Amino acid sequence: MPTMTRIANEFLSIEVSALGAEMQSATTRDGVNWLWNGDAAFWTGRSPLLFPIVGKAPDDTLLIDGKPYPMAQHGFARRREFSLEAAEESACRYVLEASEETRAAYPFDFRLTVEHRLDGLALTVSAEVENRGTVPMPFGCGFHPAFVWPLPGATGRPHTVTLDNGGEPERQPLEKGLLSPHRLPSPFSGGRLTLAHTLFDNDALVFPQGAGTGLTYAAEDGPALNFRFENLPNLALWTKLGAPFLCIEPWHGTAAEYGGTRELKDRPFTTLLAAGGHTRFAFTVTFPH
Template structure:
């Protein structure tokens, strides 16, 4: 485990998956991250790479070759190297290997940098293509935050507040984690989404095309919560395991397949094309209060 801290927060990250496991506000003593109880959901904040969600038949095709990847890809299960580490920042690095090339035929360098400044933790995702040919990938975040946060509060006391009024449907996940062909109503010119555990009985809420680039987890019953900024992420997922005491707020640059997919990687919805020698970079921040 590795730690970084600022005067107001302390973050703990493990090398496996470069996964954030704890995020404590020093003044309140509250750890905002889900505990990772394996009986419920044994993760805290996995990185999703080189796909987000599921592939139809767990398969995609590139240049006439079939490749298999399981849900959310392989990066979350692999050990990252520590490239740099200071008191308030750490950068983890994962490179392609003979094993990754069997399922993802691209050279890559994946860096995840955590930076602690005052009451805010920054998470910067950088994908670099060291080859001459273009690469195709998706990437996403999947942090799970503890709900309820404070004693004597209930899950239903909490809500999500977007920074813009939203009219957005929920794209359901069907058999095999594939995206439904149409959405159902969820947000109707509102920036508020009250949390209820039954929201997630049919898997994640998948949102496309939000105007918002910020969402706040808060409650009228406590002064404590957190604010996530996620500019540059075109898809957003909200999820919890059945009846679990957490909520995942998931900004994505990529999305799960639909049943109608061609399974051709360059045609995949939300896919990112990265030219040889170029880098892709996105940052989301978590502000504690």
């Protein structure tokens, strides 16, 4: 079994697995776990990290400088064992570095650091990427946390996602897991979306642009989770049909476009990190009192 690390303060307790540096639970002091439990009947994920791609590649194959490499959906980091670099009472940091095995699929010398840190009722999950090589490094990075739906104590109540910016971003549908070139009208009205399972009949709702840097996931007259995003311009919402969870997915990078290039550096919103460079992505979720 992978190593587990527990961090806690007077308000929250978080468990993180060394496998994928993936959060396994997020429990408030009343004993309520707000994170999806990974029930295999629906989906075994809980809060996977997406790296070095977000979404699918055509035929699960990337081109890097014209050379093909195998790459499964959402990349390999979520299936890799990370090393625990540091742990304290309210924070832990895991690291994944390039190896012979990762270079067979992604020929770059990277260092990926994932930190979970508590501050009162807020949890910040960050990913820092360093290019230790001598050439520019293309990649996508994103988060995929799943929270219970309905929220605790709110069974039977309408649930909403409300964008801080009041936006009505266009939706870009998925076609065989890839981004369709078509755009669909926004399901948001005045920044507000009332959730229904039928919204996900054709896979995730993907908003490549315009969703802003924060949102609230809430039950009517019930609990709410508030989110803030750092360097994550893309947003997706997803659930398995009929499953009791909602994934709130901030990304920097998306799936390849249907009928488009297989070249990694040309995928939408790909980061091209200079040799010796580093960059950071993060989301913060604040839990109810």
